Amino acid sequence: MAHLELQAVSKQFKTGKxxxxxxxxxxxxxxICIFGPSGSGKTLLLRLIAGVEQPDEGVxxxxxxxxxxxxxxxxxxxxxxxxxxxFPHMSAFDNVASALTARRTxxxxxxxxxxxxAALLKISHVLQHAPQELSNGQKxxxxxxxxxxxxxxxxxxxxxxxxxxxxxxxxxxxxxxxxLKASGSTVLYVTQDYKEAMAxxxxxxxxxxxxxxxxxxxxxxxxxxxxxxxxxxxxxPTINLIPIEPLASPxxxxxxxxxxxxxxxxxxxxxxxxxxxxxxxxxxxxxxxxNSRESFAVDVVAVTPLNEKTLxxxxxxxxxEILASEAGTxxxxxxxxxxxxxxxxxxxxxxxxxxxxxxxxxxx
Amino acid sequence: MEHTSLAERIFRGVLVALIxxxxxxxxxxxxxxxxxxxEDILRIPPRxxxxxxxxxxxxxxxxxxxxxxxxxxIAFMKNLWNSVLLSTAAVAIxxxxxxxxxxxxxxxxxxxxxxxxxxxxxxRFAPPLLVLLPLxxxxxxxxxxxTYAGLIWVYQLxxxxxxxxxxxxYFEDVPPDIEYAYRVAGHSWWRTFIGVAIPLARPGIAxxxxxxxxxxxxxxxxxxxxxxxxxxxxxxxALAFVTASGIQYGQIAAAIVLSATPTLALALYAQRYxxxxxxxxxxxx
Numbered sequence: 001m002a003h004l005e006l007q008a009v010s011k012q013f014k015t016g017k018x019x020x021x022x023x024x025x026x027x028x029x030x031x032i033c034i035f036g037p038s039g040s041g042k043t044l045l046l047r048l049i050a051g052v053e054q055p056d057e058g059v060x061x062x063x064x065x066x067x068x069x070x071x072x073x074x075x076x077x078x079x080x081x082x083x084x085x086x087f088p089h090m091s092a093f094d095n096v097a098s099a100l101t102a103r104r105t106x107x108x109x110x111x112x113x114x115x116x117x118a119a120l121l122k123i124s125h126v127l128q129h130a131p132q133e134l135s136n137g138q139k140x141x142x143x144x145x146x147x148x149x150x151x152x153x154x155x156x157x158x159x160x161x162x163x164x165x166x167x168x169x170x171x172x173x174x175x176x177x178x179x180l181k182a183s184g185s186t187v188l189y190v191t192q193d194y195k196e197a198m199a200x201x202x203x204x205x206x207x208x209x210x211x212x213x214x215x216x217x218x219x220x221x222x223x224x225x226x227x228x229x230x231x232x233x234x235x236x237p238t239i240n241l242i243p244i245e246p247l248a249s250p251x252x253x254x255x256x257x258x259x260x261x262x263x264x265x266x267x268x269x270x271x272x273x274x275x276x277x278x279x280x281x282x283x284x285x286x287x288x289x290x291n292s293r294e295s296f297a298v299d300v301v302a303v304t305p306l307n308e309k310t311l312x313x314x315x316x317x318x319x320x321e322i323l324a325s326e327a328g329t330x331x332x333x334x335x336x337x338x339x340x341x342x343x344x345x346x347x348x349x350x351x352x353x354x355x356x357x358x359x360x361x362x363x364x
Numbered sequence: 365m366e367h368t369s370l371a372e373r374i375f376r377g378v379l380v381a382l383i384x385x386x387x388x389x390x391x392x393x394x395x396x397x398x399x400x401x402x403e404d405i406l407r408i409p410p411r412x413x414x415x416x417x418x419x420x421x422x423x424x425x426x427x428x429x430x431x432x433x434x435x436x437x438i439a440f441m442k443n444l445w446n447s448v449l450l451s452t453a454a455v456a457i458x459x460x461x462x463x464x465x466x467x468x469x470x471x472x473x474x475x476x477x478x479x480x481x482x483x484x485x486x487x488r489f490a491p492p493l494l495v496l497l498p499l500x501x502x503x504x505x506x507x508x509x510x511t512y513a514g515l516i517w518v519y520q521l522x523x524x525x526x527x528x529x530x531x532x533x534y535f536e537d538v539p540p541d542i543e544y545a546y547r548v549a550g551h552s553w554w555r556t557f558i559g560v561a562i563p564l565a566r567p568g569i570a571x572x573x574x575x576x577x578x579x580x581x582x583x584x585x586x587x588x589x590x591x592x593x594x595x596x597x598x599x600x601x602a603l604a605f606v607t608a609s610g611i612q613y614g615q616i617a618a619a620i621v622l623s624a625t626p627t628l629a630l631a632l633y634a635q636r637y638x639x640x641x642x643x644x645x646x647x648x649x
Binding site: 099 | 539541542544545546547548549550551552553555560563564
């Protein structure tokens with residue numbers, strides 16, 4: 001049985017429905033990143049699980065027990081709030097310790113546990129400070145420490161790295177997975193940063209328009225996004241989307257891209273005649289100076305070198321602008337001007353234009 | 365540094381001096397009067413220099429007022445004690461009732477909630493005389509006339525709305541997430557109320573309590589109608605100095621000095637809380 005389970009949870013405010021029948025199952029010790037644009041209800045979802053808000057409909061199960069109507073203090077969850085929610089009248093130490101004092105832990109055990117988690121999160125030197133004396137990053141880590149310190153079975157983290165400066169964020173992104181795994185907790189981790197979701201999650205749950213558009217492991221979300229919207233949210237620069245309509249021809253399928261007719265894998269035969277959208281990741285586009293049968297003519301409009309990669313803005317013969325990215329090399333810098341582009345047909349994504357759902361290839 | 369011309373500084377100094385004289389001179393004059401005999405006070409033109417006497421204070425403290433037409437008993441010290449008792453008890457009860465109510469009004473939306481809160485506030489709008497006549501009739505029926513309990517109850521009309529509305533604003537200023545965080549950490553509702561909500565609203569509670577105390581202390585008309593000399597506070601007790609043989613200005617002045625001293629001392633001591641408490645917004649976590 002799943003350790004944490006949501007069954008068709010809905011929540012509505014005066015402004016409209018925020019969550020519309022959300023279901024999720026998490027196994028013990030699993031880290032699930034809840035990813036979605038701001039305002040999609042990620043925070044609300046955590047608040048429902050913590051018991052801070054009540055769902056209108058649906059059931060919340062923690063450890064197999066229905067806790068939908070239980071008070072927050074009985075649920076055994078640890079939560080890090082987006083706005084820190086530190087207690088301004090207590091020192092950082094007492095803030096962290098508050099999760100232990102409620103459980104009648106002896107003082108020396110409290111001290112040891114707080115100091116241990118503070119050392120992990122690098123806030124040992126500010127434990128005696130009041131919250132208003134802490135930097136935003138320190139506040140956030142204090143909130144995180146408070147959530148972690150009691151070894152809760154369920155850990156709800158609401159964008160804990162949002163206010164941390166860039167350098168520390170990269171460090172934490174490397175350290176957090178081990179830290180979270182060591183805690184043994186089932187973790188729901190809310191983030192707006194797709195890289196963070198990719199780096200931390202065993203699975204990513206993409207929350208869009210009040211429902212999970214996709215719940216899958218990071219590679220799958222990236223390589224086989226369930227919908228156009230999901231594809232758009234992952235990857236930088238964003239995926240190129242080109243409306244196409246595959247045609248059947250005697251030897252293979254053909255698609256029209258940039259004024260050229262290119263052959264298309266026959267596994268997409270079921271999409272013939274439908275209006276579709278072709279998804280091309282910038283890194284799967286190859287720009288060359290020589291023409292080939294799989295290429296289409298482009299004009300390299302702009303070149304942005306970023307050292308580890310180079311971004312190319314291409315304009316196709318029919319005036320469409322697409323982005324390509326190339327791994328950085330020591331070769332002579334790329335020139336603007338006419339060139340030819342091709343893509344790996346096995347790496348393309350095809351979406352139904354009307355529903356936005358991905359059209360998977362069919363094995364012959 | 366802002367630059368001001370000499371004329372501007374002089375002008376400002378004169379204005380400040382005027383205001384200080386306007387507000388503080390009466391207090392200063394009362395203080396002087398309290399050390400003068402009635403003859404000194406009524407002399408025209410008044411004199412700044414006089415022979416100070418403690419007779420006014422001794423009369424108040426011993427409770428024997430000697431006039432040309434004989435000796436009069438005055439219950440001033442009893443009145444002072446009544447004021448302390450009534451105001452303290454009224455504010456204590458108003459805090460016990462008002463703080464949880466303020467929290468409820470701040471945190472929960474319930475049916476008629478705003479109406480109830482507004483009704484409580486409207487007690488402050490109505491002139492006390494409006495309710496006093498029916499109230500005195502009720503009190504006679506209930507046997508509450510001339511009792512401490514009855515007065516303390518009526519004083520809730522003064523203290524409760526004040527505390528409710530000031531403290532409510534403070535609770536509304538505490539981000540709910542701070543309380544939720546405490547509950548998620550495993551604390552019950554009650555412990556969260558005691559451990560987080562009250563400490564964070566403390567400046568407001570202190571300020572509201574202090575103001576309520578001063579308002580209760582200064583109340584005159586409730587005790588005048590609803591209690592006899594035995595239970596009356598200083599504000600009413602001062603009437604005793606209007607005697608058959610004339611108005612005892614010296615004793616009135618001494619009585620005012622004595623009765624203003626506790627509230628003044630309290631206000632000075634709690635000034636920090638008052639300023640902190642009445643200027644909102646120290647709570648951005």
